[in-house]
Amino acid sequence: MSVAPVASLPHPLVCAVEQIEGALDGMPIDGWSGLEPVTLRESAERLMRVEARVKAQLMAVTRALDETGLAKASGASSTGAMLAGSFGGDRRAADGLINQAKELDRAPATEDALARGAIGPAQAAIIAKAVAELPDDTTPEQKQACEDTLIGDAGRYSLKDLRSRSKRITDQFKPEPEVDQIENANLESQEKDAWRRSEFWMVNDGDGTCRGGFRIPEAQADMLRAAIEAISAPRRDHLHDHTPGAESYYDKDLEHRHRLGMGFAELCNHLPGDKLPGKGGLGATLMVRFDFETLLRGIKPATLSTGTRISAGQARQMACRLGMIPQVFDGKSLPLDHGHEQRLFTKTQRQALENRDGGCTFPECDRPPEWCEAHHWRMRWADGSDTTLDDGVLICPFHHRTIHDNDWAIRMAPVDGHPEYRAPGSDAWKRNHRWRP
Structure with missing residues (x-):
């Protein structure tokens, strides 16, 4: 008597993927119009969390796939190349996905938060990188405290602020003076490397416009951004009546990128030629906040008004050469308050x-x-x-x-x-x- 072979049941994870596909099959793209705005917002936020949860599963499965060695066995140069050939065609994105998956493997709490939809992929990448860069003498308990702190911070801060916070995460377990010295040393190294990597290019498109790109240190980029945003701010639109094409270029519905482009062009148009190198110096006005200890000893980092952290040495240098306004705390106060007779803030x-x-x-x-x-x-x-x-x-x-x-x-x-x-x-x-x- 012959016995029929027992069919193996699919793995629960495979079944779950099929259920997700089935749910998406039942969601027509044109079915959202007509819903209440509050419902649309709630659904959009939930789908963003679903996307994060799916991204966590995708990174977990690609990491497991990479460990099998199937890519090389099938003749592909990497797992990323194999996946890109199967779907999407973006090898760089696929390689980045696997690299991030490996980083998350060393930050399990962060990966779990991503899988629960508590944080997004970009936040998870920042936290995982911070955990990986903790000093060698960090204990497992300290590492966990740092990771948990950043996961909690992710819900409140922007990506830039979360990145800045992550660079000072050692203040969870090190004395403040030591944290300041560590951060200042890291910033000095980062600033030197940023200057070495700086580059600029520009080409003429032959249609009356030029295009280009650049890579510059973050502090100098903040100066440029501060100047361009001050020029292109919507509240200054009435000042551009003299600008050619102002009726269209400074329209209220102008895209942010185009508005900044016009601001950049106007900034170039007003460069003070008599103050360029050799005749003075040029720099956009920013504020830098540092305390009295920085003036005395020069070991604590400072903060630009944009939120960018810079080393004490760069703060001193910029204050001397550029349009930098120092705000020294615990020092002599400035006359900041005025009475009712003055309407506008000074x-x-x-x-x-x-x-x-x-x-x-x-x-x-x-x-x-x-x-x-x-x-x-x-x-x-x-x-x-x-x-x-x-x-x-x-x-x-x-x-x-x-x-x-x-x-x-x-x-x-x-x-x-x-x-x-x-x-x-x-x-x-x-x-x-x-x-x-």
């Missing part, structure tokens, strides 16, 4: 607000300081408000109109004195999280 007050707020203070807004207006948050100036630092917040034009039109409430947080906002009819106070060391 230049000095504005600089102090930029340093404190870092840009628009409305929750989740990423507009830079150059795009913002100083707002009297306690009461309107016409109703008797004083023009003082305590009464000022930076807010971009869009959110400035939002709080006036919809009666948002504003307060200064009792713990650290940073602005917080409450929507009409809500009891929850929210704030814009920008990390500062």
